[in-house]
Amino acid sequence: xxxxxxxxxxxxxxxxxxxxxxxxxxxxxxxxxxxxxxxxxxxxxxxxxxxxxxxxxxxxxxxxxxxxxxxxxxxxxxxxxxxxxxxxxxxxxxxxxxxxxxxxxxxxxxxxxxxxxxxxxxxxxxxxxxxxxxxxxxxxxxxxxxxxxxxxxxxxxxxxxxxxxxxxxxxxxx
Amino acid sequence: xxxxxxxxxxxxxxxxxxxxxxxxxxxxxxxxxxxxxxxxxxxxxxxxxxxxxxxxxxxxxxxxxxxxxxxxxxxxxxxxxxxxxxxxxxxxxxxxxxxxxxx
Numbered sequence: 700x701x702x703x704x705x706x707x708x709x710x711x712x713x714x715x716x717x718x719x720x721x722x723x724x725x726x727x728x729x730x731x732x733x734x735x736x737x738x739x740x741x742x743x744x745x746x747x748x749x750x751x752x753x754x755x756x757x758x759x760x761x762x763x764x765x766x767x768x769x770x771x772x773x774x775x776x777x778x779x780x781x782x783x784x785x786x787x788x789x790x791x792x793x794x795x796x797x798x799x800x801x802x803x804x805x806x807x808x809x810x811x812x813x814x815x816x817x818x819x820x821x822x823x824x825x826x827x828x829x830x831x832x833x834x835x836x837x838x839x840x841x842x843x844x845x846x847x848x849x850x851x852x853x854x855x856x857x858x859x860x861x862x863x864x865x866x867x868x869x870x871x872x873x
Numbered sequence: 874x875x876x877x878x879x880x881x882x883x884x885x886x887x888x889x890x891x892x893x894x895x896x897x898x899x900x901x902x903x904x905x906x907x908x909x910x911x912x913x914x915x916x917x918x919x920x921x922x923x924x925x926x927x928x929x930x931x932x933x934x935x936x937x938x939x940x941x942x943x944x945x946x947x948x949x950x951x952x953x954x955x956x957x958x959x960x961x962x963x964x965x966x967x968x969x970x971x972x973x974x975x976x
Contacts, residue, residue, distance in 0.1 A: 700875070703875050703876070703877050704875060706877065706878060707875065707878060710878050710882070714882075714886045717886070717890060718886075718889055718890065718893070721890055721893045721894070721913055722893060724897070724909065724910075724913065725893055725894075725896065725897035725900075725901070725906075725910065730903055730905050730906055733906050733909055734909065737909050737912065737913065740890075740913060740916070741916065744916050744919070744920060747883075747886075747920060747923070748923050751923050751924070751926055751927055753923055753926060753932070753935045753938075755935070756923060756935045756938050756939065759939065759942060760919075760942075763942050763946060764912070764916070764942070764945075767946065768912065768945065768946060768949045771949055771950065771953055772905065772908070772909060772949070772953070775905065775953045775956060775957060776905055778957060779905075779956065779957065779960045779966060791900065795899055795900045798899045798900075799896050799899060799900060802892055802895050802896050802899065803892065803896075805892070806888055806889065806891075806892040809884075809888045810885055810888060813881045813884045813885055813888070814881065816881075834932075837932050838932060838935060838936070838939075841932055841933070841936050842936065842939070846936050849940060853939075853940055853943040853944075856943060856944065856947050857943060857946065857947055859947070860946070860947030860948075860950050860951055861950065863950075863951045863954070864950040864951050864953075864954040865954075867951065867954040867955055867958055868954040868957050868958060870961075
């Protein structure tokens, strides 16, 4: 009983924090503030991952997203000075307003679909053998067994990403 | 008696975060913030993948999150390199002013 209340508290805290910080991320004018609010969103999503006992993914979320990718964003923001963009007025055109309304309508449609669909009444079952070290071992077994080929393709994708970034950002000679 | 968290709440949270990201990607004009909104949308989808591990009691959803993270990292590296080059070329990363591909 106490465990269920604790899970609810963690979920509500993480969910409300994620929604709030992502709203702040979208509305801030200074890109550095946006990046820092996005870090808060990533961390609260990592909290939700921890509540599912997928420890490896939660730690990877903190290290890769909140650490590496956001560091890259902040670095590029500092590289590109944006004082003009910060002071320019944020003007909303009619097209953007219409697109926003349509997106919100699609969200309402999704929510109605979730609430109306009867097949989703299944509750989250408690994972028994996946906590802690066992989770990482299970992940490794899956990655190097069933998903070995996608894993290799992902490594090639990262290699292409590294080479592509260097080639694109290189200053042209002459 | 409080029941455990229903699966549909995770779907709803994911949908809300995805919508916030999509609206940001549509309305913002700063290219880097548009990129951050795309990262937020990828994260919103990851929530569903992780929540599915609790329903199916396998770890396949978590593996998919791993691959989505790989794609997001590669995408961020290349996209930010493109923005650095664009800034060198045009002096701005305002995506409303970047229309050199327009015929």
